[in-house]
Amino acid sequence: MQAIKRKKQKETIIEGFFLICAFVAVISVLAITVFVFYNGLKPFVSNSYPLWDFLTGVEWRPGSNMYGIFYMIVGSIFATFGAILIGVPVAILTAVYISEMAGSRVGKMIRFAVELLAGIPSVLYGVFGLGIIVPYVLKISPMAQGESLLATIMVLAIMILPTVVSISETSISAVPKEYREGSYALGASKIQTIFKVVLPAGRSGIMTGVILGIGRAIGETMAVMLVCGNPIAGIPTSLFDQIRPLTTNIALEMGYASGVHQELLYSTGVVLFIFIMIINLAVNKLVKAKVGS
Amino acid sequence: MGRKAKDVLVKGIIYLATGITLSVLLFIVGFIFVKGIGLVNWDFLTRDYNEKVVYAFVESNDVPLNIDEETLNGKNPYDKRYETAIEGPIYVENIGAAIAKVAYKNHSTEREQFVITYIEKDSPLKSAIDSTGKSITIGCDYILQSINGNDFAGLTLEEVATTIADESGELKIKIVQPGGGIKSNIITTLYMVLLSLIVALPLGIFGAIYLTEYAKPGRLVNAIRFAAECLAGIPSIIFGLFGMAFFVVALNFQISLISGSLTVAIILLPVIIRSTEEALKTVPMAFREGSLALGATKLQTIFKVVLPCAVPGIATAVLLSIGRVVGESAALLLTAGTVAQIPGTLFSPGSTLTVQAYYVAKEEGNIELACAIGIVIIVIVIVLNILSRITSDKLDVFNKK
Numbered sequence: 001m002q003a004i005k006r007k008k009q010k011e012t013i014i015e016g017f018f019l020i021c022a023f024v025a026v027i028s029v030l031a032i033t034v035f036v037f038y039n040g041l042k043p044f045v046s047n048s049y050p051l052w053d054f055l056t057g058v059e060w061r062p063g064s065n066m067y068g069i070f071y072m073i074v075g076s077i078f079a080t081f082g083a084i085l086i087g088v089p090v091a092i093l094t095a096v097y098i099s100e101m102a103g104s105r106v107g108k109m110i111r112f113a114v115e116l117l118a119g120i121p122s123v124l125y126g127v128f129g130l131g132i133i134v135p136y137v138l139k140i141s142p143m144a145q146g147e148s149l150l151a152t153i154m155v156l157a158i159m160i161l162p163t164v165v166s167i168s169e170t171s172i173s174a175v176p177k178e179y180r181e182g183s184y185a186l187g188a189s190k191i192q193t194i195f196k197v198v199l200p201a202g203r204s205g206i207m208t209g210v211i212l213g214i215g216r217a218i219g220e221t222m223a224v225m226l227v228c229g230n231p232i233a234g235i236p237t238s239l240f241d242q243i244r245p246l247t248t249n250i251a252l253e254m255g256y257a258s259g260v261h262q263e264l265l266y267s268t269g270v271v272l273f274i275f276i277m278i279i280n281l282a283v284n285k286l287v288k289a290k291v292g293s
Numbered sequence: 294m295g296r297k298a299k300d301v302l303v304k305g306i307i308y309l310a311t312g313i314t315l316s317v318l319l320f321i322v323g324f325i326f327v328k329g330i331g332l333v334n335w336d337f338l339t340r341d342y343n344e345k346v347v348y349a350f351v352e353s354n355d356v357p358l359n360i361d362e363e364t365l366n367g368k369n370p371y372d373k374r375y376e377t378a379i380e381g382p383i384y385v386e387n388i389g390a391a392i393a394k395v396a397y398k399n400h401s402t403e404r405e406q407f408v409i410t411y412i413e414k415d416s417p418l419k420s421a422i423d424s425t426g427k428s429i430t431i432g433c434d435y436i437l438q439s440i441n442g443n444d445f446a447g448l449t450l451e452e453v454a455t456t457i458a459d460e461s462g463e464l465k466i467k468i469v470q471p472g473g474g475i476k477s478n479i480i481t482t483l484y485m486v487l488l489s490l491i492v493a494l495p496l497g498i499f500g501a502i503y504l505t506e507y508a509k510p511g512r513l514v515n516a517i518r519f520a521a522e523c524l525a526g527i528p529s530i531i532f533g534l535f536g537m538a539f540f541v542v543a544l545n546f547q548i549s550l551i552s553g554s555l556t557v558a559i560i561l562l563p564v565i566i567r568s569t570e571e572a573l574k575t576v577p578m579a580f581r582e583g584s585l586a587l588g589a590t591k592l593q594t595i596f597k598v599v600l601p602c603a604v605p606g607i608a609t610a611v612l613l614s615i616g617r618v619v620g621e622s623a624a625l626l627l628t629a630g631t632v633a634q635i636p637g638t639l640f641s642p643g644s645t646l647t648v649q650a651y652y653v654a655k656e657e658g659n660i661e662l663a664c665a666i667g668i669v670i671i672v673i674v675i676v677l678n679i680l681s682r683i684t685s686d687k688l689d690v691f692n693k694k
Contacts, residue, residue, distance in 0.1 A: 011592050015507055022500035022508075025566065026520040028559045032527065032535040039538050093310030101307065110315065112678075117318045119674040121620030123651045127663045128321045130654055131328060158317050165314065191300040212526075219528020221623040222651055247530045247623070254537060254627050269534045273527075280526045284519070 033273070040270035043263045054267060059233040060249065062257070067264045069271065071235045075243030076275075078149055078236060079224070080217040083156030088210055090157075091164035092199075095206075098165070099172045100194055111169070118162035126226035129155040134227055141240040147229035150239040155223050160213035167212060171205020172198060208286045215279045219272070221247040246272045322671060329664030336434075337665060340474025342633035342649070346438075349421040349429060351464045356389030356413045365391055365411055380450040382410040385457045388464070389416025392437060392457075394450040406436045406469075407445055407453050421466075436469035475666055477635045481550070481643035484636060485629070486618045488554035489561055490611065496558075497565025498607060504566070505573040506595055525563040532560050533627035541628060551639040553629025557618055564617060565610045572606015573599060605687035612681040619673055622647040631656075646670050 044051040049067060057068015094114075098107045133154050138146030175198050183193040199206070229242025230252060236243045249268050257265055358365065365382060381393030391411040410433060412418055418431045437453075438445055441460050445453050457464075500517070508514040536556030546552045576599050584594040600607075622645075630642030631652045644652060646666055654663035 007590060011590060014592055015503070018499045018503035018507060021496045021498075022503040022517050022566075024496050025500065025524060025562050026516055028562065029520040029523050031539065032531065032559075035535050035538040035543075036531060039534075090310045090313050093307045094314040097307050097311040101304075110311065113315055113318050116675065116678060117314075117321075119616055119620070119678055120321065121622060121647045121650075121670055121674075123622045123647045123654075123663075124325060124667045124670065125321070127650060127654045127660060127667060128324055131660045131664070132320075132324055158321070161314055161317065189296060189300050191303045192296075195303070215526055215528070219530065221528065221530040222626070222647075226651070226655055247528065250530055250534060251623055251626055254534070266534060266538070269531055273531055276527060276531070280523055283526070284522065 036266060036269050036273055039263055039266035041267070043260055043267060048260050049264060054264065055271075058235055060244070061232055062253070062261045065260075067261070069246065069249065069268055071233065072244050072246050072249055072268070073271065074235050075149070075228070076218055076245040076247070076272075079152045079156055079228070079243060079245055080214055082149070082153035083160055083217045084210065084214060086153065087157035087160045087213065088164055091161050091209075091213070092168050092206060094161070095165050095168035095172055096194055096199070099169050100190075100198065111166075114162050114165050118166065122159065122220060122223040123226075125155055125159050126223035129223060129227040137240070143240045143242075145229060145242065147227055147242055148240045149228075149236050149243045151227040152224055152243060152245070153239075155227050156217045156220060159220060159223060160217050163216055164209040164213045167209030168202070168206045171202040171209070174205065175201040204286050204289055208283055211279055211283050211286065215276060215283075218245075218275055218279070219247060221251050224248055225251055246275075325664045325667040325671060328661055329666070329668045332661055332665035333668055336471075337474050338479065338669075339476050340472060341470070341477055342472050342474060344472035345470045347423055347429060347468055347470060349418075349423065349431060349466045349468050351388065351417045351421045351466060353387040353461050353464050354389070354415075354417045355386045356415050356417070357386065358384045358391075359413060360411075383450055383454045384411070385454050387458055387461065388418055388466075389413040390418055392450070392453065394453075407438075407450065409433050409435050409437065431468060434471055436471065438467040438469060440464055440466050473662070475633075475646065475649060475669065477633050478644055478646045478649040478666070479669070480635050481629075482619060482645040484550055484643070485554050485557060485625070485645055486615050488550065488639075489557040489618055490614060492555060492558035493561040493565055493614065494611065497562050497610070498569050500562075501566045501569035501573060502595060502600075505570050506591070506599065521563040521566050524559065525567075529560060529621060529624040530627075532556055533624035535559075536624060536628035547640055548628060548630040548642045549640045550629060550636040550643055553625045553643075553645075556624050556628045557621055560621065560624060561614045561617055564613050568610035568613060569603065569607055572603040572609070575606065576602040605684045608684040609681045612677050612684065616674060616677045616681075619645070619670060619677075620647060621645070622651055626651070 043049040044054070054067055054069060055073075056070050057066060058071040059066045059068050060072070061067075094110070098110050098114075102110060129151055133151045134146035134148075136146070137148055137151045137154075141148060141150075179197050179201055180193055183197040184190075188196065224245055225248040228245060228248060230244045230248055231242040232244075234241065246268050250265050250272075253261070254265055365384060382391040383393070384391040390409050390413065392407050393410045394405060395408050396405055409418075409431065412431070412433060421429050421431050423429050437457075440457050441464060443456050443460075445456070448456070504514060504517060508517075533556065536552055540546045540552035540555050541548055546555075580598050580602065581594055584598040585591070589597065625645055625648050629644065629648070631644045631648055632642045633644050633649055633652075634641075636643035646669060650663045650666040650670065653659045653666070
């Protein structure tokens with residue numbers, strides 16, 4: 001009796017241990033949120049820098065105590081939007097090819113290629129951008145440098161390809177065969193079936209892919225840092241203007257910043273964090289909607 | 294436009310899009326290989342990034358030249374991409390090695406140096422020791438700067454050869470070990486992979502066990518799942534910020550190996566939880582029921598029946614995690630630093646391969662070197678990709694039967 005009881009006790013203890021391990025994920029998210037927000041809100045709470053100036057300023061000059069990130073927010077949004085505009089159509093059509101048109105062997109090969117593209121670290125995309133895209137942009141640019149919004153958009157468009165392709169492909173493949181057969185039976189051609197039946201049916205999955213792509217683009221740091229130019233001021237007004245996204249602002253200066261300067265880098269992180277949270281919630285909602293239907 | 298024409302057009306656009314995706318991949322990989330392959334060799338992989346000045350103590354000993362003059366002149370061990378020969382080589386008997394004068398280009402500065410081009414088999418240089426008595430290797434293309442206090446700067450090659458030949462007994466030679474290699478980055482990457490896995494793997498696996506084997510659907514499980522999803526969606530620069538605030542500053546670990554690996558461990562959690570969960574789910578219920586029916590406890594069932602079946606899935610998780618660590622850069626830039634050195638302790642900084650690739654591209658504008666590091670990274674990624682394909686195929690056996 002005693003032995004059984006002890007055994008049971010041991011089982012309960014270990015179950016508790018497993019629970020704690022699982023709970024580390026929750027603790028981590030909470031800790032990350034608390035630490036980033038705590039450090040990032042400090043300068044506004046202690047009035048060492050006005051929140052309004054931070055959010056609407058268009059100059060970032062730590063030397064003269066000017067910390068405005070509005071032009072960075074604009075840069076981040078422009079770059080992400082441009083990357084989505086170029087990358088998403090290419091990615092969805094590639095997904096269509098893999099799941100609807102390619103034979104199983106060719107499909108497998110392309111899938112492997114896409115996976116490989118996903119596995120290449122972002123730094124290397126940046127190196128590629130710096131070695132190929134930036135010099136090319138410089139050739140057609142009226143500016144004196146190739147680092148620009150355009151170069152950033154190109155690099156990000158390439159980087160979101162694997163995310164959007166693989167998630168769209170999964171959701172397109174999940175569309176029941178009967179839908180396609182029904183469409184063919186009504187006399188629709190293959191292309192009509194794909195665009196009028198399959199893609200609308202896989203819509204929510206494709207949207208999830210697109211939103212994850214947005215998340216990747218807005219959160220990307222290292223690749224962008226090499227090709228965006230990182231100016232200290234100025235809202236981008238043309239494709240050839242340099243930009244300084246939120247992410248690179250953090251990565252560039254965190255190494256040596258201190259005091260208010262460092263805290264405001266955390267604040268930059270808070271703004272980025274809020275963007276990402278909105279994106280995460282959107283994905284969550286979409287996934288739930290899909291399960292519901 | 295007729296339907297057929299329209300279909301053909303749209304089909305063409307789809308082919309074009311797929312073509313773009315594939316050619317982008319080929320172009321990137323091709324670019325990195327073409328740009329970097331010239332730099333990848335054994336020295337590149339086994340040398341430190343920074344050149345190092347050492348004093349070598351050598352017992353001089355006359356060793357005759359064993360190869361003919363022509364072969365000696367043909368020996369070109371120094372790196373042609375960095376150096377151009379000016380004079381030499383001349384063979385010096387008492388150190389059993391040939392030296393040449395070269396213009397040595399180190400990134401941006403150009404300077405003239407005396408470089409070893411050939412070492413005889415019985416050369417006393419082979420048994421050189423440093424000031425602490427530890428043996429050191431002296432190889433071809435190492436730079437000689439002075440001998441017994443006689444500096445070589447400004448001398449001609451012949452003068453240097455005579456200076457060396459005039460010395461006897463114990464020689465104290467100032468030598469520069471050439472840099473430009475990535476040995477320290479490879480080792481730092483290995484440390485980072487090991488440390489972060491040691492932390493994240495048990496947490497992730499046990500967490501996944503809880504989620505699949507114990508948890509009843511409800512708020513708690515939803516919270517854990519949501520948290521794991523959130524973690525997966527947070528960009529690595531935010532992890533970097535957190536690691537900086539928590540590990541580096543609050544826990545005072547400094548910018549170091551331990552700060553970096555703990556930060557990366559958090560990044561790995563969702564990856565490991567998700568793949569382990571999926572692996573556990575593929576183990577048929579009947580296995581568990583059979584084990585429980587034989588009188589095994591739940592714990593015994595999990596460790597003796599379920600987990601062994603899920604090993605391929607866990608292996609996949611490990612491979613994916615390694616890929617993540619190797620590819621991680623933004624978080625490590627803030628928590629582990631950019632110093633190209635082998636971290637001596639857990640609390641010293643070190644840069645991984647990817648951080649180093651960033652560093653040389655951004656700070657030194659050296660695209661070739663960044664691409665050479667890129668080749669090493671891509672080879673690792675491809676190998677991991679293939680291995681994880683094999684392990685995940687192994688997991689499918691239950692479903693195939």
